[in-house]
Amino acid sequence: MTIIDAWREIMETRRLYRSREDRMISGVAGGIAEYFGVDPTLVRLALFFGLLFTTGPLAPLVYLILVWIIPKKPIGE
Numbered sequence: 202m203t204i205i206d207a208w209r210e211i212m213e214t215r216r217l218y219r220s221r222e223d224r225m226i227s228g229v230a231g232g233i234a235e236y237f238g239v240d241p242t243l244v245r246l247a248l249f250f251g252l253l254f255t256t257g258p259l260a261p262l263v264y265l266i267l268v269w270i271i272p273k274k275p276i277g278e
Contacts (some may be wrong), residue, residue, distance in 0.1 A: 217236075217271055218230060218236075218274035218275070219231070219273045219274060220274060221274050221276070223235070223241050225245065227268045228273065228274075229248070229271060231244075233248075
């Protein structure tokens with residue numbers, strides 16, 4: 202098995218989606234929490250403070266980019 206095959210197998214078994222159930226705005230934090238198996242509140246706080254202190258006034262733009270990049274979880278999954 203090559204590295205590329207291993208990477209494909211990982212990507213096929215676990216995907217990052219925006220959550221449909223656990224959402225406050227668009228499901229970005231809920232999706233990240235589902236992906237890593239942690240509490241969504243911790244992810245929301247980390248996103249808020251991380252984006253605020255690193256991007257400052259650009260934080261809403263970065264969040265909108267995440268909304269655009271991360272696909273919504275398919276219905277039935």
